Amino acid sequence: MECPTIKTDRLILRPLGLEHWEDYAAAWANPAMTTFIGGGPRDRTTSWSKYIAAAGLWPVCGFGYWSFIYRQTGAFIGTGGLARFERGIAELDGFPEAGWALAPNSWGKGYATEAMRAALHWSDTVLKAPETRCIINPANSASFRVADKLGFLRLAEVESSLGRSVLMARATC
Numbered sequence: 316m317e318c319p320t321i322k323t324d325r326l327i328l329r330p331l332g333l334e335h336w337e338d339y340a341a342a343w344a345n346p347a348m349t350t351f352i353g354g355g356p357r358d359r360t361t362s363w364s365k366y367i368a369a370a371g372l373w374p375v376c377g378f379g380y381w382s383f384i385y386r387q388t389g390a391f392i393g394t395g396g397l398a399r400f401e402r403g404i405a406e407l408d409g410f411p412e413a414g415w416a417l418a419p420n421s422w423g424k425g426y427a428t429e430a431m432r433a434a435l436h437w438s439d440t441v442l443k444a445p446e447t448r449c450i451i452n453p454a455n456s457a458s459f460r461v462a463d464k465l466g467f468l469r470l471a472e473v474e475s476s477l478g479r480s481v482l483m484a485r486a487t488c
Contacts, residue, residue, distance in 0.1 A: 316377040318370075319441075321433045326426060328381035328433055331370040331394065335382045338391035339366055342418040351455035352416055353477070372398055378411055378442055383430045385421075392426055393417030396434045397447065404450065404475050406482050411438060413449040413485070415461065427461045435465060439487050446487065450480035 318330035331339075342348050343357040343365070357365070372379030380396040395415030400407075413435065415427045438447060449467060451458045459481075467483035474480075 316373055318373045318379060318381065319437065321381070321437060322386070323429050323433045325386055326392075326430050326433070327384040327386055328396075328430055329384055330373070331366060331380060331382050335384070335391040336363075336366060338418070339382075339394065342391075342393065342416075345419055347419040348416065351452035351458065369394065369398070372396075376411075378438065380414075381430070381434065383417065383426065385426075391418070392421035393430070395427070395431055397438055397442070402450075402475050402477070404473050404480075404482070406471065406473055407448055407450070410446055410448040410484075411442065411444050413447050413465075413467075415458070422457065427458075428464045431461065431465055435485070444487060446484055448482060448484045450475075450477070450482055452477075453479060453481055 321328040340359055340362045343362045346356050349356050369380040376399050378397040380394050382391055383393045385392050393416050397411040398414055415431050417427050438444060449462060451462060462483050467485040470482045470484050472479060473482045
């Protein structure tokens with residue numbers, strides 16, 4: 316499946332492409348961005364591998380990640396969507412995993428909720444998976460607020476190579 320473009324009031328969710336690669340790399344090199352996701356800033360090689368892997372989800376899984384673009388300026392503000400990362404967490408097996416990461420200068424403006432609400436609406440209407448799950452670092456209060464607004468409920472705590480995470484689930488609306 317090809318990655319669709321989705322428009323919201325303030326954002327455009329579009330396929331990951333080279334035009335936003337540098338912004339993505341800069342965001343993931345920022346220690347603030349990685350505090351609760353992966354534990355440390357990424358070098359360009361690691362970021363490139365993750366970027367290409369995220370783009371490759373669409374043809375392999377039929378869902379994936381989008382670039383989140385601010386409509387007014389065309390600025391890249393982050394990425395997110397649905398994934399299958401094979402994290403070794405049994406509770407994620409068979410479920411699309413929702414995830415989002417915004418550049419620090421875009422925090423606190425409601426963009427993550429707006430973008431992921433659109434991504435989950437697409438999932439509900441096109442993918443029709445009965446449930447979506449996500450994992451969140453226990454200290455990431457901002458992501459818990461987003462997840463709560465999106466209808467995710469806490470299921471359990473899980474351990475993986477990422478450390479301890481809270482597993483959350485959302486039934487298809």
